Amino acid sequence: DTAVSQTPKYLVTQMGNDKSIKCEQNLGHDTMYWYKQDSKKFLKIMFSYNNKELIINETVPNRFSPKSPDKAHLNLHINSLELGDSAVYFCASSQDLGAGVYNEQFFGPGTRLTVL
Amino acid sequence: DAKTTQPTSMDCAEGRAANLPCNHSTISGNEYVYWYRQIHSQGPQYIIHGLKNNETNEMASLIITEDRKSSTLILPHATLRDTAVYYCIVRVRRDDKIIFGKGTRLHILP
Numbered sequence: 001d002t003a004v005s006q007t008p009k010y011l012v013t014q015m016g017n018d019k020s021i022k023c024e025q026n027l028g029h030d031t032m033y034w035y036k037q038d039s040k041k042f043l044k045i046m047f048s049y050n051n052k053e054l055i056i057n058e059t060v061p062n063r064f065s066p067k068s069p070d071k072a073h074l075n076l077h078i079n080s081l082e083l084g085d086s087a088v089y090f091c092a093s094s095q096d097l098g099a100g101v102y103n104e105q106f107f108g109p110g111t112r113l114t115v116l
Numbered sequence: 117d118a119k120t121t122q123p124t125s126m127d128c129a130e131g132r133a134a135n136l137p138c139n140h141s142t143i144s145g146n147e148y149v150y151w152y153r154q155i156h157s158q159g160p161q162y163i164i165h166g167l168k169n170n171e172t173n174e175m176a177s178l179i180i181t182e183d184r185k186s187s188t189l190i191l192p193h194a195t196l197r198d199t200a201v202y203y204c205i206v207r208v209r210r211d212d213k214i215i216f217g218k219g220t221r222l223h224i225l226p
Binding site: 092 | 154157158165214
């Protein structure tokens with residue numbers, strides 16, 4: 001199936017640990033994003049990458065480091081996890097139509113991170 | 117901050133048309149109106165977008181007022197699977213950020 005996929009779906013870990021969430025899209029898109037949805041259900045963008053280059057970093061702590069090995073993958077690595085990092089993290093992708101015009105975004109199923 | 121205002125929640129009977137309003141009184145000329153929805157425990161899903169003309173696709177219709185200060189998303193024959201939070205977003209297509217507000221929680225009643 002063509003889609004945006006994320007692994008793992010659930011992640012439970014202790015404070016202070018380092019963890020990664022993986023995202024892959026097979027839609028042929030060249031722009032990928034990470035969003036965070038907190039307990040109050042607000043959905044906020046964290047990062048976006050276009051052709052493996054970072055183009056948005058929305059005041060996210062530097063404990064969060066996105067890594068894009070190729071334009072189909074955008075992984076999120078989190079160092080020294082804190083309680084406040086508990087949230088659902090969504091990956092998304094879209095197609096750059098050229099001249100800075102982007103098509104609609106397709107979202108993955110989310111990764112529920114719980115920090116104990 | 118989100119540039120749109122939506123009711124917190126709405127109910128609609130199954131099989132009826134669900135009409136979800138959105139106010140975007142500060143919209144500028146190059147900004148599009150986008151609608152996404154988020155079904156419980158899933159990622160947001162794109163529904164439709166428009167600039168000034170009414171739009172229709174297989175999922176919904178979008179009616180934008182002539183002054184573009186408000187719009188209505190219409191789900192013509194709501195089913196239980198349409199129960200979700202619906203987000204109205206104003207966005208310049210050149211700006212790839214989506215700023216989500218609180219959305220409208222739509223309950224489809226059997």
